[in-house]
Amino acid sequence: MTLLITGGTVIGPTGATPADVLVDGETIAAVYAPGTGPSDTETLDATGKYVIPGGIDAHTHMELPFGGTFASDTFDTGTRAAAFGGTTTIIDFAVQRTGEVVQDGLAAWHAKADGNCHVDYAFHMILGGVDDDSLKAMDQLVSDEGITSFKLFMAYPGVFYSDDGQILRAMQKARDNGAVIMMHAENGIAIDVLVQQALARGETDPIHHGLTRPEALEAEATHRAIMLAEVAQDCPLYIVHLSASRALAEVAAARDAGRNVFAETCPQYLYLTLEDQLGAPGFEGAKWVCSTPLRSKHESHQRDLWQGLRSNDLAVVSTDHCPFCFKDQKELGVGDFSKIPNGIGGVEHRVDLLYQGVVDGKLSLQRWVETIATTPARMFGLYPRKGVIQPGSDADIVLYDPNGRTRISVETHHMNMDHSAYEGYEIAGKVDTVISRGEVIVSEGAYHGRAGRGKYLPRGLSTYLV
Numbered sequence: 001m002t003l004l005i006t007g008g009t010v011i012g013p014t015g016a017t018p019a020d021v022l023v024d025g026e027t028i029a030a031v032y033a034p035g036t037g038p039s040d041t042e043t044l045d046a047t048g049k050y051v052i053p054g055g056i057d058a059h060t061h062m063e064l065p066f067g068g069t070f071a072s073d074t075f076d077t078g079t080r081a082a083a084f085g086g087t088t089t090i091i092d093f094a095v096q097r098t099g100e101v102v103q104d105g106l107a108a109w110h111a112k113a114d115g116n117c118h119v120d121y122a123f124h125m126i127l128g129g130v131d132d133d134s135l136k137a138m139d140q141l142v143s144d145e146g147i148t149s150f151k152l153f154m155a156y157p158g159v160f161y162s163d164d165g166q167i168l169r170a171m172q173k174a175r176d177n178g179a180v181i182m183m184h185a186e187n188g189i190a191i192d193v194l195v196q197q198a199l200a201r202g203e204t205d206p207i208h209h210g211l212t213r214p215e216a217l218e219a220e221a222t223h224r225a226i227m228l229a230e231v232a233q234d235c236p237l238y239i240v241h242l243s244a245s246r247a248l249a250e251v252a253a254a255r256d257a258g259r260n261v262f263a264e265t266c267p268q269y270l271y272l273t274l275e276d277q278l279g280a281p282g283f284e285g286a287k288w289v290c291s292t293p294l295r296s297k298h299e300s301h302q303r304d305l306w307q308g309l310r311s312n313d314l315a316v317v318s319t320d321h322c323p324f325c326f327k328d329q330k331e332l333g334v335g336d337f338s339k340i341p342n343g344i345g346g347v348e349h350r351v352d353l354l355y356q357g358v359v360d361g362k363l364s365l366q367r368w369v370e371t372i373a374t375t376p377a378r379m380f381g382l383y384p385r386k387g388v389i390q391p392g393s394d395a396d397i398v399l400y401d402p403n404g405r406t407r408i409s410v411e412t413h414h415m416n417m418d419h420s421a422y423e424g425y426e427i428a429g430k431v432d433t434v435i436s437r438g439e440v441i442v443s444e445g446a447y448h449g450r451a452g453r454g455k456y457l458p459r460g461l462s463t464y465l466v
Helices: 075-084 102-113 132-145 164-177 188-200 207-211 215-231 245-256 267-271 274-278 284-288 301-311 350-359 365-379
Strands: 002-006 009-012 015-018 020-024 027-032 042-045 050-053 055-060 087-096 120-127 149-153 180-184 237-239 261-265 397-401 430-436 439-443
Touching: 009 365, 015 365, 050 365, 055 075, 055 350, 055 365, 075 087, 075 430, 075 439, 087 102, 087 365, 087 430, 102 120, 102 132, 120 132, 132 164, 149 164, 164 180, 164 215, 180 215, 207 274, 215 237, 215 245, 245 261, 245 301, 261 301, 267 301, 267 350, 274 284, 301 365, 350 365, 350 397, 350 430
Parallel strands: 002 042, 009 050, 055 087, 087 120, 120 149, 149 180, 180 237, 237 261
Antiparallel strands: 002 020, 009 015, 020 027, 050 397, 397 430, 430 439
C-alpha cells in the first residue's frame, strides 16, 4: 500500500519544512516539495498540521513487579495508550533480579510482550546483581540480543541496589562493548536512614516520600556516577528521570568538559510539584509518589529543567511510565509512605505535555521533536530506522494539530489506571493521526490497531556519543 501525506509541515532536527511524504508499505519512500509527489496514489490531507516522527518513549515499566504489586498497564493496555498519545515505540526495562540469570530475566520480559504490543518495542536490561556471570551476559546481550543499554540503581538497597564497586565493574564492561549505562542516581543508603527516622517520628503521609529523598542526595549520587564513569574511561552514562537543579548542574558540568554524560527528565518534573500534588490533603498525594520525587515549587527546578532541555544538557524526555491504581495498589501505603508503590502513569501524554512547552515559549518545535523522538532514537541505537522522517526510515508518523485541544482526564485516557496524574490539564494541541510502520492505527479519536502488530526492535549501539 502507498499513501501520500499532503499539505503538512514536516518537523525534524533541522526545523520546519512544508513537504509531502510518500509512504510505501512499512517505510517512507520519499519526501517531496509540496504538490510534486505522485498523483496516482491514496492521499491523506495534513493541511494545517505538523508531520512529526512517531514518539519514542525510552523509559517505561509495563507489568513491573514493585512494592508487592505490579504496574497496572500490561504491554497490551500500555502500548495501546501510547499509540493514542502519538508514541509509536517504547523501550521497556527487562529485569534481572538479584541471583537470577540475566538471560532468564530477559526471556520473562519477551514472554510478557510477545504478541501483545500495539506499537514497536525494545528493551533495556536492569542488572539487579553485578557479578562475573552478569558481566559476561552484558557482552552476549549486546552482540546477540540487540540490547545495548543497562540500568543500575544507587537506590533501593535489598532490591536493585548496586554498590560503587559493582557499578564500576559494569561501567568498565560497557566501555569495552559499547553499551550505555543508565543510572538511577539517588543515595539509597542515606535515604533509607531518613525514611526510618521520619516513620519513627510518626511522619507517614505521602509528602514525606519527597522530603526523605532530598535533592542533595540526587545531586550527590549523580556526581558519584559521573566520577565512576570517568574512572571507567568515559563509559557512556545516561542519568534517568533527573528531577532537580543541582543534579542537572552536575550533568551540565560533565558535558561542558566533553564527557559522554547524558540525562533525561520526565513530564512530571516539568509540571507537577511537591506541594500541590505530593502534598495533597490526606492520602491523596500517594497518586504522585514516584522516585526521584516531585520537587518544591518554591525552588527553581522546573525553570532549570526547561532550560536544560533548550540547551541539551537534558537530551530526552521520557515518562518513567509505571502506573498503579489508587485503590488497592497505592493504598498499600496507607499509614506508611514507604510502602506506597512508586510510579506515575503518563505514556499517553508525553507528546502533548511537551508540545504545551512549545506553546508556552519554553521549547522550539525542533527541540520538541528532538526530545520526544529523534534523540531517543540516536541515543539508543534505533536511528535512522526510527525518530526521523526521511526516505528509508520506518513510516512511524504523527499528524499533530496545533489548532486542536486536548483535555487530560481519567474519563478519557486509555491507560489502565483509576486516576490521572494530570487531571484537568488542557493542552493547546492534539494528536490527530498516528501511523505505525505505514498503518494508520489512530485517526479522528478512533483506534484501528491491534495487539500483536508491534515488533521487537533489536538495537544497535548509540550514535549520540561525543
